Amino acid sequence: MFYIEQLFNGITQGSIYALMAIGYSLIFGTLGLVTFVYGEVVVFGVFVGYYLYAVMGLNFGLALALGLVVTWGVGIIVDKVCYEKFRNAPRLIMLITTIGFAIFLKSSTQIVFGTQQRNMPDILGHVFLNIGTFRIPFIQILIILACIFFIVGLQLLLYRTRIGTALRALSMDKDAAFLVGVDVDKVIKFGHSLGCVLGVFGGVLLGVFYNAINPIMGPNIGLKAFTATVLGGITSIPGAVIGGLILGVMENLTVAVYSAGYRDIIAFIILITVLVIRPSGLFGRKLES
Amino acid sequence: MLQVEDLRVNYGQINAVKGISFEVKEKEIVTLIGSNGAGKTSTLRSISNLIGKSGGKVVFKGEDITRLKPSEIVKKGICHVPEGRHIFPFLTVEENLFMGSYANKNPEKSNYKKNLEEVYFLFPVLKERRKQMGGTLSGGEQQMLAIGRGLMLEPTLIFFDEPSLGLAPILVEQIFKHIEKIRDMGKTLLLVEQNARKALKIADRGYVMETGKIVFSDTAENITQDPKLAKAYLGIA
Numbered sequence: 001m002f003y004i005e006q007l008f009n010g011i012t013q014g015s016i017y018a019l020m021a022i023g024y025s026l027i028f029g030t031l032g033l034v035t036f037v038y039g040e041v042v043v044f045g046v047f048v049g050y051y052l053y054a055v056m057g058l059n060f061g062l063a064l065a066l067g068l069v070v071t072w073g074v075g076i077i078v079d080k081v082c083y084e085k086f087r088n089a090p091r092l093i094m095l096i097t098t099i100g101f102a103i104f105l106k107s108s109t110q111i112v113f114g115t116q117q118r119n120m121p122d123i124l125g126h127v128f129l130n131i132g133t134f135r136i137p138f139i140q141i142l143i144i145l146a147c148i149f150f151i152v153g154l155q156l157l158l159y160r161t162r163i164g165t166a167l168r169a170l171s172m173d174k175d176a177a178f179l180v181g182v183d184v185d186k187v188i189k190f191g192h193s194l195g196c197v198l199g200v201f202g203g204v205l206l207g208v209f210y211n212a213i214n215p216i217m218g219p220n221i222g223l224k225a226f227t228a229t230v231l232g233g234i235t236s237i238p239g240a241v242i243g244g245l246i247l248g249v250m251e252n253l254t255v256a257v258y259s260a261g262y263r264d265i266i267a268f269i270i271l272i273t274v275l276v277i278r279p280s281g282l283f284g285r286k287l288e289s
Numbered sequence: 290m291l292q293v294e295d296l297r298v299n300y301g302q303i304n305a306v307k308g309i310s311f312e313v314k315e316k317e318i319v320t321l322i323g324s325n326g327a328g329k330t331s332t333l334r335s336i337s338n339l340i341g342k343s344g345g346k347v348v349f350k351g352e353d354i355t356r357l358k359p360s361e362i363v364k365k366g367i368c369h370v371p372e373g374r375h376i377f378p379f380l381t382v383e384e385n386l387f388m389g390s391y392a393n394k395n396p397e398k399s400n401y402k403k404n405l406e407e408v409y410f411l412f413p414v415l416k417e418r419r420k421q422m423g424g425t426l427s428g429g430e431q432q433m434l435a436i437g438r439g440l441m442l443e444p445t446l447i448f449f450d451e452p453s454l455g456l457a458p459i460l461v462e463q464i465f466k467h468i469e470k471i472r473d474m475g476k477t478l479l480l481v482e483q484n485a486r487k488a489l490k491i492a493d494r495g496y497v498m499e500t501g502k503i504v505f506s507d508t509a510e511n512i513t514q515d516p517k518l519a520k521a522y523l524g525i526a
């Protein structure tokens with residue numbers, strides 16, 4: 001009984017990780033590079049939304065929408081500062097610029113929004129769905145449905161729209177994208193900001209799930225998204241989803257079997273194991289040529 | 290149609306293109322020949338602005354396009370089929386062709402369909418394989434896809450960078466036949482080749498490039514018949 005509840009917690013949390021991981025994967029695909037500023041962008045966006053909602057008193061939807069608009073802008077700034085001038089430079093430079101920007105953004109979040117942890121407003125906290133003897137918090141079902149909605153939405157965007165096809169094309173061959181007339185710089189900014197926005201959706205849901213958000217949770221979020229993405233095969237969106245679910249379930253089962261203190265170590269164990277045993281991840285594609 | 294004046298390309302200390310000037314007139318096939326490392330690819334890539342120019346001027350249909358973004362140059366109707374094909378490996382053949390139409394000025398669906406049918410008519414094998422990933426095609430098929438993708442733009446001027454590179458002789462033959470067909474469709478072509486003999490056979494005029502400079506230019510016929518050039522570039526004793 002307890003374990004089944006934990007399993008369901010794991011699936012809920014896993015679907016949030018999945019959402020963050022597809023955002024990360026999208027950014028990786030767009031830029032061809034890992035980023036170290038993802039978690040911080042997510043936290044900043046979440047805090048902007050939180051501030052508008054809890055402090056300024058805007059309604060939830062409007063606060064979220066404005067938070068996402070700000071996130072979109074931050075995404076563009078990150079691309080301008082960290083990537084744009086260095087697209088043809090050695091890749092190490094872009095890794096370092098994102099690390100630098102992450103430090104800046106984390107500090108800025110703390111300066112603007114304070115250093116303490118905030119409680120997320122408790123939405124639907126006491127509504128349960130009873131299936132036989134199971135009591136499932138209704139909010140968890142909503143979280144899972146929201147994640148599915150965004151994941152399917154991203155798939156449709158990538159596979160059914162013009163800009164989505166351009167994004168996929170760009171991730172495969174930037175020169176060729178230039179040559180068919182894609183405005184590469186614009187599409188990169190679009191993909192990068194879209195990835196950030198997906199991350200913020202995930203961050204908000206994580207805050208709802210835990211009832212709390214913390215201005216220094218950026219590196220942790222970045223690690224979880226990165227691990228889930230690497231596990232799934234870094235450029236594979238379905239892979240990222242499965243990677244996120246596995247990570248969420250393993251975390252919660254570990255917490256159930258041992259103790260809550262072990263929660264964050266699982267991500268490291270998975271990350272190291274994957275990198276050693278199968279660096280291309282579960283669904284990574286290899287190009288033979 | 291296209292005038293290039295005093296074009297220069299540097300990679301750091303290396304001067305790959307040292308101030309070349311040439312011209313392509315409407316409905317011509319002009320070929321730029323020269324051995325490996327002569328600077329042919331650098332010339333095309335700098336005209337398309339995939340790499341920066343260190344100097345010079347490019348005019349297309351009377352308009353200065355020297356500093357336009359690559360995407361804007363493509364929108365003018367200049368299509369660049371690059372060396373090494375550069376198809377999108379994880380897009381299907383049909384998606385590759387769709388991407389070719391990305392900058393087409395007539396984006397209506399009917400127009401897209403018409404162009405697609407034309408490409409499939411020219412390269413029936415692409416139609417057979419339209420649901421396959423580009424990366425799974427053979428070298429020759431990939432070259433056809435790269436050319437077909439270029440045609441989806443409805444370009445007026447096409448750059449071909451070594452379309453025969455790495456292909457079996459029989460396929461080389463086919464590709465050159467297709468290039469002639471494309472010329473007959475009323476396109477203007479700038480053809481870069483190491484395979485000088487083949488290129489000169491279908492070209493109207495040629496420029497011979499050597500270590501970043503144009504050392505000779507004439508009609509294709511005269512170049513072929515010049516004994517000195519024939520020996521140096523065509524391997525004819």
Ligand SMILES: Nc1ncnc2c1ncn2[C@@H]1O[C@H](COP(=O)(O)OP(=O)(O)O)[C@@H](O)[C@H]1O
Pocket residue numbers: 300303305323324325326327328329330331332
């Ligand atoms: N990315 C690059 N960086 C440095 N040097 C380059 C680069 N690309 C080409 N070169 C050099 O520029 C010269 C011309 O190359 P290229 O334009 O590819 O010639 P071609 O297409 O005629 O074979 C060569 O000496 C080559 O080594």
Ligand SMILES: [Mg+2]
Pocket residue numbers: 329330331372451
């Ligand atoms: Mg070349």
